[in-house]
Every structure is written in C-alpha cells, then in structure tokens.
Amino acid sequence: MQHSTSRWTMLAGSAAVAAAMFAFPSSAALAANATLPANDHVLRVCADPNYLPYSNRAGQGFENKVAALVAKAMGRKLEYTWASYRGHGGYSNFLAENLDARKCDVVMNLPYGDHEESYTKPYYTSSYVFITRKDTHYHIRSMNSVSMHSIKIGFESDTTPETAIKLLDLINNAVAFHVASNPQASPRELLQAVQDGKVGVMITWEPAIGDFLKDYPDLQVARVPSEEYGPGLPTVGYTYGMSMGVRKGDTALKHALDKVIAREQPEITATLAQYDVKLLPNPRHVNFPNQ
Known part of the structure; x- marks a missing residue:
C-alpha cells in the first residue's frame, strides 16, 4: 500500500x-x-x-x-x-x-x-487496463507499445502504472488523475477524459470502470500484461x-x-x-x- x-x-x-x-x-x-x-x-x-x-x-x-x-x-x-x-x-x-x-x-x-x-x-481476480477510443489506431497492447511515446497518457496517481511510466521515461507525456483520493470524484471521469480527447489512453483498474463502460460505446479496453522493464528487474504484474x-x-x-x-x-x-x-x-x- x-x-x-x-x-x-x-x-x-x-x-x-x-x-x-x-x-x-x-x-x-x-x-x-x-x-x-x-x-x-x-x-x-x-x-x-x-x-x-x-x-x-x-x-x-x-x-x-x-x-x-x-x-x-x-x-x-x-x-x-x-x-x-x-x-x-x-x-x-x-x-x-x-x-x-x-x-x-x-x-x-x-x-x-x-x-x-x-x-x-x-x-x-482482475487487472489494470488500457482504455482508448475505437476510432484511433494506437494498437496499445503493452506499456512498451510504440504509440505510448506519441500520445498523452492518463493514469491514476500512486499506482503500478505510474511506476512503469517513470521507468519507461514516459512521464513527461503523462497526466495524473486523482479520483482515488477525492471523495467527490467518480471513476467515470477517467472514461470521460478519453472520450473528450484529453488523453489518448487511460490506464486504470478495470473493476473501477467496468460498470460505466456501457455509457461509453466509443471506447475499448485491453488488459495490461505483465512485463520486464530492464535487465535484472523483476516482472511487473498488473493482475491482482x-x-x-x-x-x-x-x-x-x-x-x-x-x-x-x-x-x-x-x-x-x-x-x-x-x-x-x-x-x-x-x-x-x-x-x-x-x-
């Protein structure tokens, strides 16, 4: 924690x-x-x-x-x-x-x-996911996807994805969201940010947004796979x-x-x-x- x-x-x-x-x-x-x-x-x-x-x-x-x-x-x-x-x-x-x-x-x-x-x-048991618009062609299937270097990345602060974003030198092209520390916020805001084009991809915990996805038919979801980000570094898992x-x-x-x-x-x-x-x-x- x-x-x-x-x-x-x-x-x-x-x-x-x-x-x-x-x-x-x-x-x-x-x-x-x-x-x-x-x-x-x-x-x-x-x-x-x-x-x-x-x-x-x-x-x-x-x-x-x-x-x-x-x-x-x-x-x-x-x-x-x-x-x-x-x-x-x-x-x-x-x-x-x-x-x-x-x-x-x-x-x-x-x-x-x-x-x-x-x-x-x-x-x-569930996982972190990538959320993108269906009308884009980013083909994001891992944190190492080429598109991650050319689009704005959204993530929930203080989570595994933030750690990976920093390890992969993507932080300058990323924006942190703070839904999980704001009692007045809703995970819907993460989906809306993708819908409105504020970010090209959002990375978040899937159970937080699954129930809201029915209201966002233009969005698509892909699971974040476990990866190794460097020699000697442990595999980073996104499934819990x-x-x-x-x-x-x-x-x-x-x-x-x-x-x-x-x-x-x-x-x-x-x-x-x-x-x-x-x-x-x-x-x-x-x-x-x-x-």
Whole structure:
C-alpha cells in the first residue's frame, strides 16, 4: 500500500501491498472497543458510503451485493459502518480507524497477500487496463507499445502504472488523475477524459470502470500484461487477486468467510458480472504470494 492508499493505490506493484505503514488507533480507543462482544448473528462490514461502482449507502455497488450475499449465506444480519476510503490518510487510515478499531469485522476489498491485515482467499481476480477510443489506431497492447511515446497518457496517481511510466521515461507525456483520493470524484471521469480527447489512453483498474463502460460505446479496453522493464528487474504484474479483509488473529471469521467464498463462488462471480467486472480465473501472472 502507499501513503494515500485507495483501491488503486493499494494495487501499486508486486510489493506495494505492504509499502506504507498503518496509522494505528490509540490504545485507549482499542480498549474502549475491545469490550464489544463477538456476535455470530451479525456480519459487520466497513464500506465507503459514496464510491460506486464499489459501494454506497443505498447498497447499489458490487461490494454491497457481495456483502449481502455472504451475510445471507452465513445466516447473519448485515450491518454497515460507513466511512470514506478517500478521506485523510486514504485506505490505510480507513482500515486503522474502522477495522482495527473494531467498528466492524470485515472489509470487502483487500489485496490477497496484504501484510497488515488478515485476508480470505481471493473472491475475484482482475487487472489494470488500457482504455482508448475505437476510432484511433494506437494498437496499445503493452506499456512498451510504440504509440505510448506519441500520445498523452492518463493514469491514476500512486499506482503500478505510474511506476512503469517513470521507468519507461514516459512521464513527461503523462497526466495524473486523482479520483482515488477525492471523495467527490467518480471513476467515470477517467472514461470521460478519453472520450473528450484529453488523453489518448487511460490506464486504470478495470473493476473501477467496468460498470460505466456501457455509457461509453466509443471506447475499448485491453488488459495490461505483465512485463520486464530492464535487465535484472523483476516482472511487473498488473493482475491482482482481491480478498475480504479481517483483523489479524480473527481466524474463525476468516475460515468462515473462506468456506462461504468457496461454496458461493458461482453466485459471487455472477454478481460481479452484472457490474461488468472482468475476471481472470487462471491468470498467468498474478500477484499472489506463496503461502
């Protein structure tokens, strides 16, 4: 994870799920919340109240739908703690002030392999993508594509693509977007920037824009492949498994969620498909750590 960790920033490279330290709550806050009794009849989820396509208070996001599915499968009532992922301190602070502070027990979006929290098996795997207009002839299929040197590149700040853009000396022809750190912004803005010709290509996390693509029929999407950018450098991967996060030590809940994910995976996959989240069931290169 990185300093202003959001959904995209926590997907900031093969080692970046551990790149920033959490701002832990005070010992007094933990003590005050530690008395909360375990409740096997409730699934307490922390979520963003206004960040579609992921979640909102009305329950319209794909994470809302998956949370409801999981709670039902566990025979529990679903309860939310609402807090913005994109406030001060980003996703790291969100986790510290909510999950670690025991205001909830589960978050629906943690990269598989996170070093600060415990995590379930992935319930979906997806990728960063290139977005271009269909009426262009850029033929962009990798970060090394020739066209990348002649067109304006858009990217979400503090992510794996930004690292690659700098390594490949493309940064002077690129512009950073900050949707993931602005609570008032929408991932639609990334698509609109391509539609309006502000950038020739946008590089972003596919689940963020999949549900909005139906409103942009002139745009096309291609997955960003894993690549090596120099001798001796590790392969940079753009594909990530996404898990549900629980506090470290909460093994009973982790195992219970793993069982539900395994049993309900077909329905979870169908739910994600309704939001046009493109899945990679057997990716060749994916950022899964060895266990």
